[in-house]
Amino acid sequence: xxxxxxxxxxxxxxxxxxxxxxxxxxxSEVRVVGANSYSPSVHQEIIAARPQILLLDSSGLVFxxxxxxxxxxxAIRNLRIVMxxxxxxxxxxxxxxxxxxxxxxxxxxxxSEVAATIGAVxxxxxxCPPSLCMVLxxxxxxxxxxxxxxxxGSDLGLSRREREIVELLRQRLTNKEIALRLNLSEQTVKNHxxxxxxxxxxxxxxxxxxxxxxQQTSGxxxxxxxxxxxxxSGA
Numbered sequence: 001x002x003x004x005x006x007x008x009x010x011x012x013x014x015x016x017x018x019x020x021x022x023x024x025x026x027x028s029e030v031r032v033v034g035a036n037s038y039s040p041s042v043h044q045e046i047i048a049a050r051p052q053i054l055l056l057d058s059s060g061l062v063f064x065x066x067x068x069x070x071x072x073x074x075a076i077r078n079l080r081i082v083m084x085x086x087x088x089x090x091x092x093x094x095x096x097x098x099x100x101x102x103x104x105x106x107x108x109x110x111x112s113e114v115a116a117t118i119g120a121v122x123x124x125x126x127x128c129p130p131s132l133c134m135v136l137x138x139x140x141x142x143x144x145x146x147x148x149x150x151x152x153g154s155d156l157g158l159s160r161r162e163r164e165i166v167e168l169l170r171q172r173l174t175n176k177e178i179a180l181r182l183n184l185s186e187q188t189v190k191n192h193x194x195x196x197x198x199x200x201x202x203x204x205x206x207x208x209x210x211x212x213x214x215q216q217t218s219g220x221x222x223x224x225x226x227x228x229x230x231x232x233s234g235a
Contacts, residue, residue: 004028005122008051009035010042012059016085020055023111030118043068047075053121054081058092069099073180080121084114090135093128097136100180102126162196165189170209
């Protein structure tokens with residue numbers, strides 16, 4: 001028997017919400033467990049419903065900046081998020097991916113495409129419009145061409161996990177976002193950050209990021225950096 005995907009629908013536009021409810025109610029493999037517009041307390045309703053899939057409209061990216069998405073992903077294990085009625089905007093698309101979105105559906109998608117995306121995401125797949133696939137490839141290629149924190153952190157005595165976390169600090173992620181990315185507790189991330197700062201010999205997360213970026217752009221050998229820090233600390 002095919003498993004039913006439980007979906008919570010969060011959309012600011014009432015007409016869109018009602019249209020999606022009608023669409024999903026016709027699908028035997030989908031069950032809507034809740035629907036609402038955005039509000040400061042809507043996360044409590046979603047957490048209580050514990051859906052497998054959260055269906056958002058474009059307003060979800062705005063609310064993600066106030067930690068809605070990260071809060072829900074932290075509270076509901078294996079929550080999968082799909083965004084519908086989206087623009088074909090590269091920056092918006094990449095922002096959604098960074099926020100943890102695994103399904104991205106454009107405004108001109110048909111009802112069957114929306115349903116197919118939900119079904120695919122429910123089985124563990126990620127879905128994005130073919131027109132935006134090249135954006136992902138280009139983004140990964142650009143990241144691969146940039147020097148990584150992990151290429152120099154080992155010389156400073158950082159562990160593999162500490163180097164991963166420093167790289168995410170360089171991307172300006174918060175402790176909570178790093179914890180979600182690495183599947184760690186927030187306290188564990190705080191401990192790793194503290195240890196990394198102590199090993200490198202700086203006082204703040206911003207300082208270690210500056211050290212990382214200045215080393216990558218200047219190409220100063222690690223031995224020279226270590227020597228300069230040792231001399232400064234001994235002065």
